[in-house]
Amino acid sequence: MNFEKYMTRRVKPLKASGIREMFKLMAAPAVISLAGGSPDPELFPTEFLSEIAAEILKNDGKKALAYGTTDGYAPLKEELKKRTEAISSFDKEDKIIITTGAQQAIDLVARTVVEDCDDVVVEAPSFVGTLNSLRSVRANLIGVSMENDGMNMEELEGVLKNNKVKLIYTIPNFQNPAGITMSLAKRQRLLELAKKYDCLILEDNPYGDLRFAGEAVPTVKSLDKEGRVIYVGSLSKILSPGLRIGYLVCRSELCDKIEIVKQVNDVHTPCLTQMMAAEFLKRYDVSAHIKKACEVYGEKCRFMLECMEKYFPKSVSWTKTEGGLFILVSCPDSIDAAALSVEAIKKYKVAFVPCNNFATDMSAKTSSFRLNYSTMPKEKIEEGIKAIGMLLKEKLNKQ
Amino acid sequence: MNFEKYMTRRVKPLKASGIREMFKLMAAPAVISLAGGSPDPELFPTEFLSEIAAEILKNDGKKALAYGTTDGYAPLKEELKKRTEAISSFDKEDKIIITTGAQQAIDLVARTVVEDCDDVVVEAPSFVGTLNSLRSVRANLIGVSMENDGMNMEELEGVLKNNKVKLIYTIPNFQNPAGITMSLAKRQRLLELAKKYDCLILEDNPYGDLRFAGEAVPTVKSLDKEGRVIYVGSLSKILSPGLRIGYLVCRSELCDKIEIVKQVNDVHTPCLTQMMAAEFLKRYDVSAHIKKACEVYGEKCRFMLECMEKYFPKSVSWTKTEGGLFILVSCPDSIDAAALSVEAIKKYKVAFVPCNNFATDMSAKTSSFRLNYSTMPKEKIEEGIKAIGMLLKEKLNKQ
Numbered sequence: 079m080n081f082e083k084y085m086t087r088r089v090k091p092l093k094a095s096g097i098r099e100m101f102k103l104m105a106a107p108a109v110i111s112l113a114g115g116s117p118d119p120e121l122f123p124t125e126f127l128s129e130i131a132a133e134i135l136k137n138d139g140k141k142a143l144a145y146g147t148t149d150g151y152a153p154l155k156e157e158l159k160k161r162t163e164a165i166s167s168f169d170k171e172d173k174i175i176i177t178t179g180a181q182q183a184i185d186l187v188a189r190t191v192v193e194d195c196d197d198v199v200v201e202a203p204s205f206v207g208t209l210n211s212l213r214s215v216r217a218n219l220i221g222v223s224m225e226n227d228g229m230n231m232e233e234l235e236g237v238l239k240n241n242k243v244k245l246i247y248t249i250p251n252f253q254n255p256a257g258i259t260m261s262l263a264k265r266q267r268l269l270e271l272a273k274k275y276d277c278l279i280l281e282d283n284p285y286g287d288l289r290f291a292g293e294a295v296p297t298v299k300s301l302d303k304e305g306r307v308i309y310v311g312s313l314s315k316i317l318s319p320g321l322r323i324g325y326l327v328c329r330s331e332l333c334d335k336i337e338i339v340k341q342v343n344d345v346h347t348p349c350l351t352q353m354m355a356a357e358f359l360k361r362y363d364v365s366a367h368i369k370k371a372c373e374v375y376g377e378k379c380r381f382m383l384e385c386m387e388k389y390f391p392k393s394v395s396w397t398k399t400e401g402g403l404f405i406l407v408s409c410p411d412s413i414d415a416a417a418l419s420v421e422a423i424k425k426y427k428v429a430f431v432p433c434n435n436f437a438t439d440m441s442a443k444t445s446s447f448r449l450n451y452s453t454m455p456k457e458k459i460e461e462g463i464k465a466i467g468m469l470l471k472e473k474l475n476k477q
Numbered sequence: 478m479n480f481e482k483y484m485t486r487r488v489k490p491l492k493a494s495g496i497r498e499m500f501k502l503m504a505a506p507a508v509i510s511l512a513g514g515s516p517d518p519e520l521f522p523t524e525f526l527s528e529i530a531a532e533i534l535k536n537d538g539k540k541a542l543a544y545g546t547t548d549g550y551a552p553l554k555e556e557l558k559k560r561t562e563a564i565s566s567f568d569k570e571d572k573i574i575i576t577t578g579a580q581q582a583i584d585l586v587a588r589t590v591v592e593d594c595d596d597v598v599v600e601a602p603s604f605v606g607t608l609n610s611l612r613s614v615r616a617n618l619i620g621v622s623m624e625n626d627g628m629n630m631e632e633l634e635g636v637l638k639n640n641k642v643k644l645i646y647t648i649p650n651f652q653n654p655a656g657i658t659m660s661l662a663k664r665q666r667l668l669e670l671a672k673k674y675d676c677l678i679l680e681d682n683p684y685g686d687l688r689f690a691g692e693a694v695p696t697v698k699s700l701d702k703e704g705r706v707i708y709v710g711s712l713s714k715i716l717s718p719g720l721r722i723g724y725l726v727c728r729s730e731l732c733d734k735i736e737i738v739k740q741v742n743d744v745h746t747p748c749l750t751q752m753m754a755a756e757f758l759k760r761y762d763v764s765a766h767i768k769k770a771c772e773v774y775g776e777k778c779r780f781m782l783e784c785m786e787k788y789f790p791k792s793v794s795w796t797k798t799e800g801g802l803f804i805l806v807s808c809p810d811s812i813d814a815a816a817l818s819v820e821a822i823k824k825y826k827v828a829f830v831p832c833n834n835f836a837t838d839m840s841a842k843t844s845s846f847r848l849n850y851s852t853m854p855k856e857k858i859e860e861g862i863k864a865i866g867m868l869l870k871e872k873l874n875k876q
Binding site: 079081124129131185245318341345347 | 487492494526580719740743
């Protein structure tokens, strides 16, 4: 049978995330992965979660195993509401929904507000999971280039003037893949422009807790008095990505509709993982846990930067991140980062992600790539950076 | 702000499932719920799962808490492949994907093969979760009426002749809400017609294990040599609905695309719940567990039927189910089942689901309703049926 003819226009052009495909290669133990976006597994509170899971199932097993409500387990909603208030803001007209990872939150928003050929602004480059989700609802993606303090606002206004943009997607803190944080002035400008051109903003903040340098900047949501911002958070980077706990906060009128779409999508997020997350937020020393994670990532980031200074050719530059998990490396135009990444895996078993994966046009050639410093131990980071440096020098010397 | 204008045509007409809304009412402890579709919580293997969860997190915590692959945890895929082979069939060209409940499997199929105005055949009545999922991709739903041995095949052929149907959705075993099982002859005819008119079949089999009377009938998938059937299974009814473990099996060409849509949707189903399900299938005495469940549901079903004979007016009839969780009750046309259900909750705190929830046109008046016998203890079943009987007699005597 030929299944192609049954497939919708929505899914026909969809390709698997290059990173998820790389994930399969990375499963080989010898691979040095600077490609992922995972927190350091050494930081998982496995012992605590082991005890908590047993306790929940023993004392409250019927609740943990029965159907739950679509909007999420009430005590977890309460804890995440408090967290949102602490990190960002929670308006009295806001509601919260627990999702199966932040990816589902983003996907639900895409399904709810974006349809065929709607113009959507994304940072260029941006997170592949969101780009693919938006592609799957046939959005017209418009990239706005990134500067060291976030989106280029003149370029953004030009785009908004010349198109009917419905949604602007941004990761203001330690952006994926650029590692860049949007300045306060630009956050304010972003909101002004969204108001002027009547767009919604999707603020994705998975890395916000992981600041190891510089000063915190208020979230876009906390600057928003109208309800224009849909805020997405995640426990993937501070607790565990495998538990798949994300959430979204927005005005109830919109949130109620998103809840119906979630009902259609998976009825509800598993109860047990939600109950575990609630106990983690209630009973674990979360501040100390995050502080520890920031120390570890700060140290690993500094070490990776030192290695890059040491091993990378001088014509290569990179972004300065103050938190999160990523550094973006820019090479001279002659470098084809996609080809380089294939060679790095084959020759040295070193994995990283070329930036075509983060582009609105994935077929365009790119000379940039993303490095992750959170998952590997130091000796592997050095080995990996050294190998990439050798490859780069080889390529650049040949010319 | 007015959010209505941002919402897509897909989601604007979507309404929350009446059953999920009722679920909120049912949370009150005094309510006698004959409305749900849950297994009996007394059957949950809570102690086993408590030990298993602790063990997994203790010995294999890093795997349970890290990102997993989109298609699912390999040992669970292996176990579910074996189960599919035992219950149905698993072709060498088939693949399996683990989903966050069977609802996600159905929703992924809808997103992958159905788009604006595609004709989709559903049984009339049918499962509201699937109807809403299909509505959310703007399918044109065409209901084909149910007989005591499944869909009316003459009616189906008429529909296929006069429309361009892409997909036929069926629950052949102990259908939700009708409790009806499709005969072997009709399953074969369904496949013939799907072949003749070139449609895919979505076979949803959440209740297949729960047969307490009569003889098993082969799945539609097991009769299919071409790969026309997409088979959806679930552990919700035999293990736990709250763990949200579903799966789908179909030809790899289609499955690979569905996997990409899942990646976009939630990256992957939580690892811990998948690992728990794998251990349940490997180490628990699943056959004995299912046998026990069938005994319990068979006994409760017989008891409910006895109560109905005793308390319901003679002009009311119902379907004879051989398994699963539901009985469909048909009243004289003068009864408005939706109004009746509201009165039953208000007057007697008894909940059941009127059949407009299961109709392609939810606004149409209905004189039928669905009863569930799996969740309540016997004394509550009797109390509930007695109350509904009183209401019915009151209505019918008034005329």
